[in-house]
Amino acid sequence: MFLRNAWYVCAFSHEVNRNPLGRILLNEPIVFFRRQDGGVVALEDRCSHRGFPLHKGRLVDDTLECGYHGLTFDCSGRCIRIPGQSEVPARAAIRAYPVIERWGLVWIWMGEAADADPRGIVDWHILGDGARDMRGEHLHVRCNYQLITDNLLDLSHISFVHPRTLGSAARLNEAQVENEITDDHVTTARWLPDIAPPPTYARFNFKGNVDRFQITTFNPPGFVKLFAGAAATGTVSDRRSFSSEGMAGDAARSRAGDVVGLYTFNAMTPETEHTTHYFWCISQDRESQGQSLTDNVFRDIQATVQEDVAVFEAQQRWLELKPEAPMVVIKSDAGPLAARRIIEQRLRREAGRGM
DSSP states (O other): OOOOSSEEEEEEGGGOSSSOEEEEETTEEEEEEEOTTSOEEEEESSOTTTOOOGGGSEEETTEEEOTTTOOEEOTTSOEEEBTTBSOOOGGGOOOBOOEEEETTEEEEEOSOGGGOOGGGSOOOGGGGOTTEEEEEEEEEESSOHHHHHHHHHOGGGHHHHOTTTTOOOSOGGGOEEEEEEOSSOEEEEEEEEEEOOOHHHHTTOOOSOEEEEEEEEEETTTEEEEEEEEEETTTTOOGGGSOTTOTHHHHHHHHHSOEEEEEEEEEEEESSSSOEEEEEEEEEETTTSOHHHHHHHHHHHHHHHHHHHHHHHHHHHHHHHOTTOOOOOOGGGHHHHHHHHHHHHHHHHHHHTTO
């Protein structure tokens, strides 16, 4: 059902502290906490005695004590104490998960610990750029995680779902779409030249029409980075200067002074088949944007995310009621379908390895 040999985002760094945090990922209950030295620990959230959730227990130094009968576990998952007896059987141990903290996010490896290679973490280094302001949210969404990926890879919905923020009155057939599909990523670039700026971009005081760009990159199992923005008409005529990284946006800004680009990072981690932990955040250049403008843009993106969540959850309810109903494929589905094929191929490879 889910890819296990993969890194997932399990929390924002600020969510994990000395109070045990329980979270279900890929149908597995996991408890997180920080050691006294600040490092993050992830253990199976189940006491091996009676299955009581360990996040309802308490930390004692760098050990986790069950709140039911007091069994105590160290950071490796080994049970080191059972009240009332001196012998602690080895089978009382619980699973420990590899975790890495990077760019304000906590990443967890859900497969075999020996296969956990940090180089497999998707490259979101922009979040670690101190010159940028990063802020975001963790949402619990009642839908399958792939519905969120579908949405982010097909931005033709923006005019209909987000008319008050990112929507545009431009006709959809004016969008020029380019897809790049490989075995490990999908990039969909949409270009809308010479159109009126939508409400969010109108905040930046463009004079007249703009060229809009939306460059979306998917990496499995559930990561989507979006670099989107607007520029004075004609500024982005050379599309080669706008890579999927969007890094050339800064160069274009310094060249023309009329480019606004915003990174949005989206991490979708399945909780169950029908629920998802959705982590999203934006990253903006601190130097070029005032605080009030950054606050307003964040609120606009937050509103669009909530509008999208309403769509996801409505879809999920319908799909559960009519799981066999046929769905028509249209032209804008190229990116979402390619992302789903990548996941299917990786699931088959994992199954072939006996996982």
